[in-house]
Amino acid sequence: MSYNVDEIRKDFPILERRIRGKQLVYLDNAATTQKPRQVINALVHYYEHYNANIHRGLHTLAEEATAAYEASRVKAGEFVNAAYPEQEIVFTRNTTESINLVANAWGRKFLQPGDEIVFSAMEHHSNLVPWQLIALATGAKLRFIEIDDTGHLIWDDVVAKIGERTKVVAITQMSNVLGTINPVKEIAALAHKFGAIVVVDGAQSVPHMPVDVRDLDCDFLAYSSHKMLGPTGVGVLYGKRDLLHAMDPFLGGGEMIKRVTYEASTYADLPHKYEAGTPNIADVIAFGSAIDFLEGLGMDAVREHEIAITQYAIDRLSQTDGVVVYGPKDAVEKGGAVTFNYRDLHPHDLSQVLDQEAIAIRAGHHCAQPLMRRLDTVATARASFYLYNRNDEVDALIDGIKASDRIFGDVARVAAR
Amino acid sequence: MSQELQLDELYRDLILDHYKNPRHREKVGAPDVTAEGFNPVCGDEIEMELNFDGERLAAIGVRGRGCSISQASASMMSDLVEGKTVSEIRVLTDEFQHMMKEPDAPAPAALGDLEALQGVAKFAVRVKCATLAWHTLNEGIDQHERGDGSVRIEEL
Numbered sequence: 001m002s003y004n005v006d007e008i009r010k011d012f013p014i015l016e017r018r019i020r021g022k023q024l025v026y027l028d029n030a031a032t033t034q035k036p037r038q039v040i041n042a043l044v045h046y047y048e049h050y051n052a053n054i055h056r057g058l059h060t061l062a063e064e065a066t067a068a069y070e071a072s073r074v075k076a077g078e079f080v081n082a083a084y085p086e087q088e089i090v091f092t093r094n095t096t097e098s099i100n101l102v103a104n105a106w107g108r109k110f111l112q113p114g115d116e117i118v119f120s121a122m123e124h125h126s127n128l129v130p131w132q133l134i135a136l137a138t139g140a141k142l143r144f145i146e147i148d149d150t151g152h153l154i155w156d157d158v159v160a161k162i163g164e165r166t167k168v169v170a171i172t173q174m175s176n177v178l179g180t181i182n183p184v185k186e187i188a189a190l191a192h193k194f195g196a197i198v199v200v201d202g203a204q205s206v207p208h209m210p211v212d213v214r215d216l217d218c219d220f221l222a223y224s225s226h227k228m229l230g231p232t233g234v235g236v237l238y239g240k241r242d243l244l245h246a247m248d249p250f251l252g253g254g255e256m257i258k259r260v261t262y263e264a265s266t267y268a269d270l271p272h273k274y275e276a277g278t279p280n281i282a283d284v285i286a287f288g289s290a291i292d293f294l295e296g297l298g299m300d301a302v303r304e305h306e307i308a309i310t311q312y313a314i315d316r317l318s319q320t321d322g323v324v325v326y327g328p329k330d331a332v333e334k335g336g337a338v339t340f341n342y343r344d345l346h347p348h349d350l351s352q353v354l355d356q357e358a359i360a361i362r363a364g365h366h367c368a369q370p371l372m373r374r375l376d377t378v379a380t381a382r383a384s385f386y387l388y389n390r391n392d393e394v395d396a397l398i399d400g401i402k403a404s405d406r407i408f409g410d411v412a413r414v415a416a417r
Numbered sequence: 418m419s420q421e422l423q424l425d426e427l428y429r430d431l432i433l434d435h436y437k438n439p440r441h442r443e444k445v446g447a448p449d450v451t452a453e454g455f456n457p458v459c460g461d462e463i464e465m466e467l468n469f470d471g472e473r474l475a476a477i478g479v480r481g482r483g484c485s486i487s488q489a490s491a492s493m494m495s496d497l498v499e500g501k502t503v504s505e506i507r508v509l510t511d512e513f514q515h516m517m518k519e520p521d522a523p524a525p526a527a528l529g530d531l532e533a534l535q536g537v538a539k540f541a542v543r544v545k546c547a548t549l550a551w552h553t554l555n556e557g558i559d560q561h562e563r564g565d566g567s568v569r570i571e572e573l
Binding site for chain 1: 424425427428433457458459460461462482483484485486540543546
């Protein structure tokens with residue numbers, strides 16, 4: 001079946017929405033994506049037919065719910081080609097919690113004063129702050145890899161920063177601001193020479209391109225359901241089995257134990273050791289339907305579609321007088337997030353004008369304040385695309401940007417500083 | 418069509434004029450207090466220098482960068498408060514805050530041109546942009562009354 005955007009859109013009820021009489025143009029997919037009816041139906045079906053707590057009940061509903069929950073785990077593992085999907089996938093609340101799990105459970109056990117944690121200058125706060133906290137707790141040091149003016153990691157600096165003292169390399173596979181795709185496989189190979197673990201933030205990459213943890217040879221990969229057609233409230237942590245065995249639990253409680261006395265406990269087998277308490281059963285199950293949807297389209301086809309629309313957007317934005325586009329200009333090197341500014345207009349003002357045209361983009365620092373400083377700006381506008389976006393929505397964006405001239409005209413501001 | 422009007426209600430000509438030509442940009446010589454306001458969510462930044470003559474705010478200098486609402490509000494506010502006493506400024510602050518909560522109530526006459534910002538109250542996420550300058554000013558005044566020289570606030 002060939003890739004047909006108009007057919008795909010029919011599965012997304014929200015894309016029919018009109019705001020103040022205008023057709024919604026949803027270009028904020030890096031923040032969260034819309035949900036197809038298959039995912040929404042899976043949620044409803046669960047609550048209407050087999051809602052039950054999992055793993056403990058001995059009745060039909062509990063068995064059905066457990067089977068569906070565990071089926072989603074296998075799908076989440078196979079989606080990134082995990083070797084042992086039943087054991088190597090841990091469900092969390094979101095990417096952020098997945099990274100916090102690694103930072104705490106691995107970091108507290110294995111980091112020593114003087115050890116180094118290396119990350120990049122383009123990390124989301126979620127792959128930065130957990131490491132800052134664990135560095136404070138353990139005495140480890142933080143080092144970051146610089147980026148060049150085109151938004152790529154500087155390889156010489158990768159080589160300079162990763163060395164004998166490196167214990168953790170925390171790296172995004174795809175920047176949520178610049179869209180840059182980082183050479184994670186090469187970085188992992190280098191890090192492993194020094195015995196460091198590699199923690200990959202896949203929040204932006206996994207939804208948008210084929211990702212293979214065995215090919216990358218990463219030790220951990222974190223991603224989120226809600227950025228790939230699934231419900232909010234479900235994060236995934238992939239971890240190599242040996243590492244998950246070696247770490248201690250992150251959270252304690254029910255579901256994650258074998259035997260408990262008042263003094264001590266033994267822990268459940270993988271992956272339940274890391275899933276304390278009742279998990280987000282309904283949303284995990286519906287997430288399985290999101291993966292089915294993506295598999296049905298094929299991630300190669302999704303990626304191909306996004307390269308085409310992203311290149312179209314970069315080209316049209318670059319040709320628009322007054323627009324500055326940040327990050328790589330070749331869509332093959334990046335994902336579907338395009339960050340830009342228009343004249344001296346603050347992105348919040350731009351976003352406000354676009355909202356009047358029912359165009360949804362993101363404006364602000366995108367949870368990457370250090371990167372904003374590196375780009376010498378306080379905030380940017382970001383349009384981000386997904387498998388259901390069309391070129392005419394890019395055209396609407398360009399028209400909307402130009403419409404801001406009607407209000408702001410010649411914004412020739414006094415230089416602030 | 419009514420929504421089109423609403424956007425014009427937000428971006429009134431007076432606001433755009435203050436945004437494009439902000440007032441009180443000049444540095445205040447030897448300020449008694451400096452205050453910085455920062456809204457990390459938007460990236461709005463405001464720096465203020467204040468000089469007092471007893472109870473009176475004798476001079477205010479404001480610089481910053483950010484969205485039109487944050488910068489215009491700072492400019493309009495500085496026009497209004499310079500020369501006023503601290504207690505008068507406190508009253509104006511309360512009136513401004515109240516206006517940001519009540520878009521449909523009549524704007525207090527004492528706020529003068531700042532009435533133009535009343536439309537902001539209809540755009541909930543932009544209210545913090547409009548109030549950043551006021552919060553920064555009041556922190557600066559508090560700081561002065563405590564006898565300290567500088568302050569930095571972050572709004573979340």
